[in-house]
Amino acid sequence: MSEAGPLTPLKYLGDLDYSVLQQCMHCGMCLPACPTYLETKKERNSPRGRIALMRSIADGDLKVTKEFGEEMYYCLGCLACTTACPAGVNYPQLFENARAEVEYHGVLFNPERRFWRWLTLDQLFSKPWMLRAVGRLLWIYQVSGLCWLVRKSGLLWLAPKNLRELEPTTPVIQRHFSDALIEEREAPATSKYRVGLLTGCVQDLIFSNVNRATADVLLENGCEVTTPRSQGCCGSLHAHNGDLDQATERARALLDRFDLATLDAIITNAAGCGSHLKHFSNLLKSDPDYSDRATEWDRKVKDISEWLVEIDFRKPEKTRGGESVTATYHEACHLCHGQGISSQPRDVLRAIPGLELVELENATHCCGSAGIYNITQPEQAGKLQKEKVACVQKTGASLVATANPGCHLQIQNGLGESAEVVHPVSLLAEAYRNEKHS
Amino acid sequence: MALLQSGNVALLDQLRAVVRAGDLLTEPEDLIPYGFDGTAAMKHAATCVVTPRSVEEVAAIVKIAGAAGAPIVTRGSGTGLSGGSIPVEGGIVLCLVNMDEIIELDPANLTILCETGVITKAIDDAAHPHGLFYPPDPGSMKISTIGGNVANNSGGLRGLKYGVTRDYVMGMEVVLPSGEVVWLGSKCVKDVAGYSMKDLFVGSEGTLGIITKVLLKLVPRPKARRTLLASFDSMEAAARTVSQIIEKQIIPCTLEFLDRKTCGCVEDYAKVGLPTEAAAVVLMESDGPESVVEEEGNAMAAIAEANGAIKVEKAKDDAHATRLATARRTAFSALARIRPTTILEDVTVPRSRLVEIVSYVEEVGKKHRLEIATFGHFGDGNVHPTILTDETDKEEMERVEHALSDIFDKTIELGGTITGEHGVGLAKKPFLARQFSEASYQLLKQVKMALDPTGLLNPGKIFDLPENKTS
Numbered sequence: 001m002s003e004a005g006p007l008t009p010l011k012y013l014g015d016l017d018y019s020v021l022q023q024c025m026h027c028g029m030c031l032p033a034c035p036t037y038l039e040t041k042k043e044r045n046s047p048r049g050r051i052a053l054m055r056s057i058a059d060g061d062l063k064v065t066k067e068f069g070e071e072m073y074y075c076l077g078c079l080a081c082t083t084a085c086p087a088g089v090n091y092p093q094l095f096e097n098a099r100a101e102v103e104y105h106g107v108l109f110n111p112e113r114r115f116w117r118w119l120t121l122d123q124l125f126s127k128p129w130m131l132r133a134v135g136r137l138l139w140i141y142q143v144s145g146l147c148w149l150v151r152k153s154g155l156l157w158l159a160p161k162n163l164r165e166l167e168p169t170t171p172v173i174q175r176h177f178s179d180a181l182i183e184e185r186e187a188p189a190t191s192k193y194r195v196g197l198l199t200g201c202v203q204d205l206i207f208s209n210v211n212r213a214t215a216d217v218l219l220e221n222g223c224e225v226t227t228p229r230s231q232g233c234c235g236s237l238h239a240h241n242g243d244l245d246q247a248t249e250r251a252r253a254l255l256d257r258f259d260l261a262t263l264d265a266i267i268t269n270a271a272g273c274g275s276h277l278k279h280f281s282n283l284l285k286s287d288p289d290y291s292d293r294a295t296e297w298d299r300k301v302k303d304i305s306e307w308l309v310e311i312d313f314r315k316p317e318k319t320r321g322g323e324s325v326t327a328t329y330h331e332a333c334h335l336c337h338g339q340g341i342s343s344q345p346r347d348v349l350r351a352i353p354g355l356e357l358v359e360l361e362n363a364t365h366c367c368g369s370a371g372i373y374n375i376t377q378p379e380q381a382g383k384l385q386k387e388k389v390a391c392v393q394k395t396g397a398s399l400v401a402t403a404n405p406g407c408h409l410q411i412q413n414g415l416g417e418s419a420e421v422v423h424p425v426s427l428l429a430e431a432y433r434n435e436k437h438s
Numbered sequence: 439m440a441l442l443q444s445g446n447v448a449l450l451d452q453l454r455a456v457v458r459a460g461d462l463l464t465e466p467e468d469l470i471p472y473g474f475d476g477t478a479a480m481k482h483a484a485t486c487v488v489t490p491r492s493v494e495e496v497a498a499i500v501k502i503a504g505a506a507g508a509p510i511v512t513r514g515s516g517t518g519l520s521g522g523s524i525p526v527e528g529g530i531v532l533c534l535v536n537m538d539e540i541i542e543l544d545p546a547n548l549t550i551l552c553e554t555g556v557i558t559k560a561i562d563d564a565a566h567p568h569g570l571f572y573p574p575d576p577g578s579m580k581i582s583t584i585g586g587n588v589a590n591n592s593g594g595l596r597g598l599k600y601g602v603t604r605d606y607v608m609g610m611e612v613v614l615p616s617g618e619v620v621w622l623g624s625k626c627v628k629d630v631a632g633y634s635m636k637d638l639f640v641g642s643e644g645t646l647g648i649i650t651k652v653l654l655k656l657v658p659r660p661k662a663r664r665t666l667l668a669s670f671d672s673m674e675a676a677a678r679t680v681s682q683i684i685e686k687q688i689i690p691c692t693l694e695f696l697d698r699k700t701c702g703c704v705e706d707y708a709k710v711g712l713p714t715e716a717a718a719v720v721l722m723e724s725d726g727p728e729s730v731v732e733e734e735g736n737a738m739a740a741i742a743e744a745n746g747a748i749k750v751e752k753a754k755d756d757a758h759a760t761r762l763a764t765a766r767r768t769a770f771s772a773l774a775r776i777r778p779t780t781i782l783e784d785v786t787v788p789r790s791r792l793v794e795i796v797s798y799v800e801e802v803g804k805k806h807r808l809e810i811a812t813f814g815h816f817g818d819g820n821v822h823p824t825i826l827t828d829e830t831d832k833e834e835m836e837r838v839e840h841a842l843s844d845i846f847d848k849t850i851e852l853g854g855t856i857t858g859e860h861g862v863g864l865a866k867k868p869f870l871a872r873q874f875s876e877a878s879y880q881l882l883k884q885v886k887m888a889l890d891p892t893g894l895l896n897p898g899k900i901f902d903l904p905e906n907k908t909s
Binding site for chain 2: 062
């Protein structure tokens, strides 16, 4: 264990503009929005409590301790507090810097944690080829019957406990990844816009079909789509988990893949990525080679629903004999709180013929996925998942639309067979397809 | 950390023995977030926090603290705006958020009985399905506890028509400084048996006893409401409108205003379409039976127009009403993000003197070179001069002190009060004596001395006693 000594200087919270910390006026309006405060009713588990701890560290009144580290990882990072905050505190920036400080001081160090961080952040999500290779192996495991055999044979009992518990929730890997489904350049009959498409990392392995659907609706709406090959992770996973250096590296790598000047927008369909992608200028502000491009990038990154509404997307026509369906919409935290996008995905859903949209109670409450929170804090994540599933079941909807891969998996795992989770853009793509077949 | 020294380890052990595991906090990471409430630029480190779950636990804690001479600061969600729940040196912070049960809703007598850690909004939410209404709505109602509201006699936006927290308190359970538990008041509409002791504890800011249960009055829920937003080119025109509305015997449930500076900030932040020349915006809301609100809405609009309103907008439906209310709802948010520190005051004057205090505040801002915006409750004469500043700038904070002092003096001169709804706590303590004659100021202290002679409960708040050992 390496408890930080008094001489270990601060790297992240110390460098932060103090006014960001000071902006919190500790009014308490964030408390009723915070899932962890509502669970424990302890101030340290609330946004203003966490900010008070960060400020104490910046002021030199508190050391970076293990307790502090654990608190920063108990936070979901759902950003519900930013919507509730009357003073406009930049919580995402505080939260990322605090976690980075925790990692820098090594207060949560243990060999097992180190191994998993190395495997995920340093290897899988930093090296696109490796993620795809592992994805391919998983796919073979799942389709070859080996998965069935392992589950039946009881071999799983040989695996460590947390791996054993996670195995049944492993997402199903797609047969084809994005690059196989989407050409590097696809153009509609007449182009009005030129856009770049982000394929993501998790999205690429598990929801490459959503990426294809995104390209389809863009083409339907007069957008020429450029999809650079082997994009890899955008770094949001790193930034949210205290690795700002890797996150900066990933941001540079991604900027290099797109010819920004020729594009009207950069489209993402994953909320967790989008809310990170729109702030590259924070990461790169002191890099003269990238800072200008990062600012332009931030301006051009759009969530797919946001972009569709901005360009006044074409509403699909009713087709004969189409069945009607009841759907509800779960707001991914990093879409509604992180990007302030709330009405646009609903506009997309309402445009779909035969779809009746019923509102979900507590639609903006976190489902517990929160990046990798469901892996690191399974108990709290499980509670939130249960609450979400109960709300969905109350609506009686057979479809749950949501625009983030983490939420998608978390809610689908909770619902089982009772309802299907789908990205809004997949429904829109389907509606356009139905027009042609009718 | 006086409490944690030598003999006081025994005190912590005693406290630990009466509450559940996890309900006594002593680690720095746990304590730091209890060092402040919602008041700007005020904090004091907590030395321990205890979160009891029953009146028996509260009584036991009070007895242990009394024997050890360790003062107790009671708090709920810590949203107070006068520093009333800021810890005191060597003291115990007693946090009541875990006592959050609604015990009984009595539709026959229109009352609700609950523990004092219940969230204010939860009380109105519980009343709603029965067609009932709990009107007091302080700005923090989504998270403030009813105990905190009662201890500070909180107001809100509906004061003119519905009154304040005190008007709804029918009874309460209180733990006295001795550790004895008493019940005060009853469900009876009329009750004159002895002194009205419950009223002594309303607004006592945790200095006389610890309120653990409260019995509240509920009223029938209004069936309909009408919302209007009127903009004026002078505060005088707005004030004339308000006076004439009340003369016409219309008592709106909401009569809120924004001054010129606030209008500008709101427009910059929320783009709600306020006229650029607006010097005053008034949000009016009437509630009651459908036919009455329709008639009152039309009458209020006519009065505003007759007084030269630049623009009068009447809500067509609920969504429109919400849009109109946005200007007032976002006022504080719009102001709070301009500078790092936002100091929110709550001076109150007789309604007829409101224009004078608002223009005086504007002058004070100029005199001390400060950014001050004012908004608030027109019908109550309750204004919120909001100083936008930076607590790390010592020189500017000195000017803030001078400005506050000026505003308080003027308020008292106009026959007003230095605090209409936030309480005295620490923030107004230095100014309280100015508002009272010597005899009435001493009377406050005599009450404190009679109920809490050793200064066990929240010492050093509202006023100082020479006997206060700990502050």
